[in-house]
Amino acid sequence: MPQLNPEFFVSQLFWLAVFFTLLFVFLWRVSLPRIATVLEKRQNKIDENLSSAKELQEQAMEIEKKINDQINKAKLETDEKIKETINALQEDVSTQLSSLDKSLEKKVSDAEKEILKSKDEQMKNINNEIAKITKLTVGKITNIELSDNELIKIIETHKGSFN
Amino acid sequence: MAAKDSPLKQFEIDPISNIELGGYNISFTNSSFAMLITVLVITLFLTLTVNTRSIIPSRMQLISELMYNFIAQLLSDTVGENGKRYFPFVFSLFMFVLIGNMVGMIPYQFTFTSHIIVTFALATVVFIGVTILGFVNHGIKFFTFFYIPGVPFYMHPLLIPIEVISYLSRPISLSVRLFANMLAGHTLLKVFAGFVVSMPFFTGVFPLAFIVALTGLEILIAFLQAYVFAILTCLYINDAYHLH
Numbered sequence: 213m214p215q216l217n218p219e220f221f222v223s224q225l226f227w228l229a230v231f232f233t234l235l236f237v238f239l240w241r242v243s244l245p246r247i248a249t250v251l252e253k254r255q256n257k258i259d260e261n262l263s264s265a266k267e268l269q270e271q272a273m274e275i276e277k278k279i280n281d282q283i284n285k286a287k288l289e290t291d292e293k294i295k296e297t298i299n300a301l302q303e304d305v306s307t308q309l310s311s312l313d314k315s316l317e318k319k320v321s322d323a324e325k326e327i328l329k330s331k332d333e334q335m336k337n338i339n340n341e342i343a344k345i346t347k348l349t350v351g352k353i354t355n356i357e358l359s360d361n362e363l364i365k366i367i368e369t370h371k372g373s374f375n
Numbered sequence: 376m377a378a379k380d381s382p383l384k385q386f387e388i389d390p391i392s393n394i395e396l397g398g399y400n401i402s403f404t405n406s407s408f409a410m411l412i413t414v415l416v417i418t419l420f421l422t423l424t425v426n427t428r429s430i431i432p433s434r435m436q437l438i439s440e441l442m443y444n445f446i447a448q449l450l451s452d453t454v455g456e457n458g459k460r461y462f463p464f465v466f467s468l469f470m471f472v473l474i475g476n477m478v479g480m481i482p483y484q485f486t487f488t489s490h491i492i493v494t495f496a497l498a499t500v501v502f503i504g505v506t507i508l509g510f511v512n513h514g515i516k517f518f519t520f521f522y523i524p525g526v527p528f529y530m531h532p533l534l535i536p537i538e539v540i541s542y543l544s545r546p547i548s549l550s551v552r553l554f555a556n557m558l559a560g561h562t563l564l565k566v567f568a569g570f571v572v573s574m575p576f577f578t579g580v581f582p583l584a585f586i587v588a589l590t591g592l593e594i595l596i597a598f599l600q601a602y603v604f605a606i607l608t609c610l611y612i613n614d615a616y617h618l619h
Contacts, residue, residue: 214386214388215489215491215554215558217388220406222400223390223401224404224490224493224496227403231410231411232467232471232497234414235413235417235467235470235471238414238418239421239467239470240464242418242422243425244443244462244463246422247439247443250429250432253430
């Protein structure tokens with residue numbers, strides 16, 4: 213077995229020592245710190261991104277909350293406004309209705325008064341006309357000149373039997 | 376010496392250039408060359424793939440990071456917070472054994488981890504380091520490591536020698552495990568490779584198919600042994616911190 217031949221033991225040990233030491237020092241001083249920096253850098257980046265993501269999420273939640281608050285506020289406000297408007301309109305309608313009622317009533321009563329007044333007037337005119345006609349008729353038929361006062365008296369007494 | 380076509384011939388060391396230092400033969404051999412290739416592969420790969428230091432890694436950078444995280448996780452799982460200091464060492468050890476095994480899987484390439492002297496040297500470094508660490512952390516109290524609490528007193532004369540022996544055999548078990556796995560796997564591959572040539576007609580495809588499957592298995596073992604080497608190192612480091 214060549215492994216047990218001591219001829220090259222010293223050579224093997226010497227070169228092993230040389231190369232392993234070289235490897236160890238190189239890895240220790242150069243390669244491993246490099247990889248470590250890369251890993252650290254990546255971890256930092258990940259942490260940074262995670263924390264910024266968290267921050268953004270919090271901000272988003274805050275904004276959402278604000279939006280909801282404002283929506284609720286706006287809803288309340290609109291509700292109140294609607295109620296107010298409805299109340300105002302109702303009041304307006306009722307006042308207008310009552311004023312309309314009043315004016316209508318007034319107009320009706322005015323009209324009634326007018327009617328009564330004109331009826332009276334007409335009645336008076338009719339009486340006068342009757343008196344005139346009667347005076348004319350009586351004058352033509354009988355040639356009796358009746359004075360106006362007499363005529364009116366007669367007409368007044370017979371008024372009921374004309375109707 | 377192995378015969379010309381022996382399956383063990385692949386483990387023979389051939390000097391590439393003869394060097395002598397202070398009366399010792401420190402020739403640069405095919406084994407040293409494999410170590411050089413291993414070190415170059417590891418350093419170049421880990422350096423070049425992470426060169427851009429991009430936050431979004433390329434596939435190659437991802438492999439380097441995976442290796443890093445794999446060993447970091449291993450250390451933190453077994454040793455905990457104290458383990459961070461030994462990360463460069465455990466990582467170097469893991470990569471050296473892993474890539475050494477993988478380089479050995481390339482046909483005609485030498486496998487230095489199949490040499491007991493190499494694995495034993497690595498295991499001894501771990502053993503001595505961990506023992507020193509134990510004494511630094513616990514002083515003389517480190518010897519209580521061999522005393523198992525909660526055992527009837529009359530068992531101690533038996534258990535303490537067993538504990539001492541098991542502790543002392545750590546470098547042997549650690550090194551022989553890796554060495555034997557590599558030796559057996561490569562020998563087996565070579566034996567079946569011999570069958571491919573020597574079997575008549577087309578029947579050679581059967582051992583060839585077996586070699587293909589075995590190569591897959593060997594690659595798995597190459598990784599597994601490197602992992603075992605690393606995890607046992609971690610466990611020993613943990614023992615140096617936490618006595619029973």
